[in-house]
Amino acid sequence: MQLPSNPFDFHISWNSFHLLTPRWTDIAEILIIAFLFYQILLWAKSTRLWSMLKGIVIIVIFIVLAVVFDMTTILWIVRNVLYVAVIAVVVIMQPELRKALEGLGQRRFFFSSMLPFDLRSGGERFSDRTIDEIARACVEMASVRTGALIVVEQEISLADVERTGIEVDGLVTAELLINIFEHNTPLHDGAVVIRGNRVTAATCYLPLSERMDIGKEMGTRHRAGFGISESTDAMTLIVSEETGAISVAYKGVMERGLNAERIKEKLRRIQNKPESEDRQKNATIFGKTIRSKKEKVSDV
Numbered sequence: 001m002q003l004p005s006n007p008f009d010f011h012i013s014w015n016s017f018h019l020l021t022p023r024w025t026d027i028a029e030i031l032i033i034a035f036l037f038y039q040i041l042l043w044a045k046s047t048r049l050w051s052m053l054k055g056i057v058i059i060v061i062f063i064v065l066a067v068v069f070d071m072t073t074i075l076w077i078v079r080n081v082l083y084v085a086v087i088a089v090v091v092i093m094q095p096e097l098r099k100a101l102e103g104l105g106q107r108r109f110f111f112s113s114m115l116p117f118d119l120r121s122g123g124e125r126f127s128d129r130t131i132d133e134i135a136r137a138c139v140e141m142a143s144v145r146t147g148a149l150i151v152v153e154q155e156i157s158l159a160d161v162e163r164t165g166i167e168v169d170g171l172v173t174a175e176l177l178i179n180i181f182e183h184n185t186p187l188h189d190g191a192v193v194i195r196g197n198r199v200t201a202a203t204c205y206l207p208l209s210e211r212m213d214i215g216k217e218m219g220t221r222h223r224a225g226f227g228i229s230e231s232t233d234a235m236t237l238i239v240s241e242e243t244g245a246i247s248v249a250y251k252g253v254m255e256r257g258l259n260a261e262r263i264k265e266k267l268r269r270i271q272n273k274p275e276s277e278d279r280q281k282n283a284t285i286f287g288k289t290i291r292s293k294k295e296k297v298s299d300v
Helices: 024-045 049-068 072-092 094-106 128-143 174-181 220-231 260-269 293-299
Strands: 148-152 166-171 191-195 198-204 235-239 246-250 253-256 283-285 288-290
Touching (some): 049 072, 128 235, 128 246, 128 260, 148 174, 148 220, 166 174, 174 191, 174 198, 220 235, 220 253, 235 260, 246 260
Antiparallel strands (some): 166 198, 235 246, 283 288
16 A cells, blocks of 8 residues: 555555565564564653653544544644644653663663773772772761762763762762761762762762652652662762661662661672672782681681
8 A cells, every 4th residue: 555645645445455474574573663662661651751642642543533534624733733743742851862862871782792882891990998988988977867969980971960069089988978968068968979989079969850659758869869870870879867867779779778788788789890809819928828807707
């Protein structure tokens, strides 16, 4: 059946329909389109687009009825408004579309290792000392209910976030983090960005999550932690000023009620420490075996 040049000038001839023999490429194409459509629906369900889709479905049904009953005036209006409406939807949904594309770029596919995009991977991101200092700072601030928002960068650069704050460029220590978030200090409001073993910026503004399933008991800090974890691969530590509870947001998922050991465990997962350094080995010096401190403690 030959399609008309005008998409709304349909003159259906049922005699023009005939069965075709499907090829394997046709089946693959159907499966790909179905998979993409399913993924789009999953993504849209957690955004404002879900409500907009319901309205779009109603409009499409109305247009189909207009085509079937040959309502020329309505079809003329649709023809002149359609292209403008598509551009308007793209403009309105720009933040959601940007997040969707960023999420697609963060996914690991089987051919990702062959592409030279991942230039920052490989090598330890931060030291064990930095992990200990961050955990100690969070626990101490939680004990006195000092609110904190600490973002630990991974592969995706947080340069845009840093530009919203004040440059610090200081070695990560518990004392520095506690002083930054101390009440009535110039840098306490906003988030701290950590790259490697250094605090790069403070008082940074984070994008707030627009998810509708976030509990009302979570404040702006938790919503900001959700937001940055949805748009980047950073791990965010949140200390609640109201309850003193410690939470971590990573890849759009939040875990609450962490202690020092759990914080260290979470940070070690993104440390990217080489396996050769992570293993506990016996070192031989002058023919004598010197064991690590952990092994000595386990013997006691």
